Amino acid sequence: MTMTATDVARVAGESPLRGGARSRAVDAAWFASPFVLMALLWVVIVPAAGVSSRVFPSLPAVAQTFGAMLLDGSLWTHVSASLLRVLIGAAIAIAIGIPFGILMGVSKAVSAFFAPLLRFSVALAGIAWIPLATLWFGYGDLAVIFVVFNAVFFAIVYNTMLGVRQVPTNVLRAARSLGAKPWTMFWQVHLPGAAPSIATGLRVGMGFAWRGLIAAEIIATSAGMGYSLFLARQYYETDVIILMMILIGILWLVMDRLILAPVEWRTVKRWGASREVGI
Amino acid sequence: MSAVAQLEERASVRPVRPRDAIVRYSGIRTWGPFLVVLVLWALISAAGIFPSAFFSSPAEVWERALSLVERGILPAYVGDSLIRLAVGAAWGLVIGILLGFVIGLSARARKFCWPALLFFQAIGDIAWLPILIVWFGFSLTSVTIVIVYTVCFPLIISIVAAIDAIPANMLRAAGSLGASRLQRIVLVVVPAALPGLSSGIRTGLGYGWRALIAAEIIIGTSGVGFMMFDARRQGDVTQVFVGMIVLGALWYATDALLLAPFEKATVERWGMVEGIGR
């Protein structure tokens, strides 16, 4: 057992009973402080400096636009279009990518062959495929879904493959000597063994996909958050632009922090794998 | 040397690096697969499985690449893209590294910045493009800001993570050997954060390339991204293929010429990472 400086600080600074609740309140205050500061600056400086709404909207204007778009249903149209594309693209990528990745990871020859190709593909997945996607599938949902699929797919395959290769040899030997058949090996050893790495791949891939989605929607569709963002630019509707940016940020945070990160964290922790968690 | 030392020297095992590090950019194991893909590509296009409007043959792509080089279009566009990326990445590196170390080292700075940082990272680079165009027009400034933005965040986050991961005993050792706080930062924290720094640069540049392509497509004046999208508008699939291959080659070159040698000379030599591969 080793005591750390923070333990000591805790002992020195706070009474054990009140410590928890108080530090939670302090943490919440710290968390809110930058946002409160930004909102204050926004409310005070934008009107005071006489910034034109064609350059930067006022906070009330953004709130008003939010209300209006919520009421006339256009907000829901755009957000749901975007989310649907992400979900479909990611789902296809997961369904194909994980088995594919495991198959590659199991065979050393196959993984040696695909590893360079994949590393190459991961680096360019997503946005770089937009021209080709729109050429193959035309402008519309299909092209965007392809871009999302593509971004998630390569990241998942590559990370799954790495994950399978990282399963310790002794675990494989132990399973085999206990009589595990290939099918059992897949479900009981390779899949759970690679799970933390798959989760990391999913998170990385979704990061690429989310950016790819916005870019693809700007370029290739007539609905979705990226589209409305870019349409608003033509008419200098900065309130819509800022609103959409905030929404894009919040939606990604919700997706990343509430779904992807916990999944990753849980697999890493549950399987007791001590590996660095990628961003 | 004592007998024991000799014994131990014989017994000491150099860390086994994953195949990734050994075969990186070298020999048939890296380039072989690409050759196979090239052959498959040629066979598929020769068999006419896909209509030629959607799928060009390697020969067509090669000829087009040559003619684009001869006419000076490809070199000029590649140059434009590289300069944009370099300018953006340079600023991004300076800002990202500075902020990364400040946030990593100061508990207060971190408490204040972290939530906002995660939020702005979440907005994502491309989403900034429309408002930047409103502010700065279709200019290099807009592109640069998007790339700076893209490069910064992965860098900050991985530097902070690397600083957090420094073993407490290493800092204690430095302290008990008489290092001041500044000396601990310069002589321990900075080198110990290098693996994080290099993986952050790698991720950041990866995002940066993507953002650049999107920006060039949307802003559309020059560059590899513009070339690809321009070709797409004219239904010229061959030129789109050329663009993708150029992008891939440029990424490989960035990695092989800049990042990999840096990592080989530092963190891999020190045994702090077991070969890096993405």
Next chain:
Amino acid sequence: MNVLEIEHLTQSYVDAYTGDRTLAIGDVSFTVPQGQFVSLLGPSGCGKTTVLNIVAGFVESTGGRVLVEGAPVAGPGPDRGVVFQDFALFPWLTVRQNIVFGLRMQGAGKEERERRAEEMLALVGLDGFGSKYPHELSGGMRQRTGVARVLATNPTMMLMDEPFASIDAQTRRVLQQEVLQIWDSQRPTVLFVTHDVDEAIFMADRVIVLSARPSTVQADIAVPFERPRTWREIQADPRFAELRTELMTMLGVEDL
């Protein structure tokens, strides 16, 4: 003269989740005279490493006093060098650079550092390995580098935190004898934390036994053997077996 004086040391901490206060160190007092090699022995989790961390200045105690050469401990300092279980060498520095790190902090000139590095390399049996990086060495060689790094600055005290725990059993025996020889050349005062009874006896002039937490000093036993010591001699000595049994009983691990 006493180099280390520990008076009524206590340490408690609050569990981050439950908010409960735990007393890790109940009441520990002892003194160590100049040049003595003291083993601090105790069951795992008894807080012996915490005692060492407090002496090193890494952790602040919640009660009592710790004096080194009469002055209260305030943070880590070059007068107390620490040898860690996990070596804590700097992976980006060569063995030579690791060894002279402390001298560099004191602002010693390049020539002096070079000379001292060669001396220390010879002393710990690592000549020819100065330009290697730590990851290229075996565990035993890494720990000899760790010892050399501490002794290079001639500290008053050397604090050793289970320094041989991550080293394989054969190498450990050899290393224990070697470290004693190295220690003999400078004779700094040593506080040596271990949970290995044999090691505690073999290394030290005196073994202090801590009880399970909240820990107190349970026994303070002088080790009668002459130096220099070798395992062959010590193991053959009947007093070793007696001491060993006595300590084992105290720790509650009697052989059946």
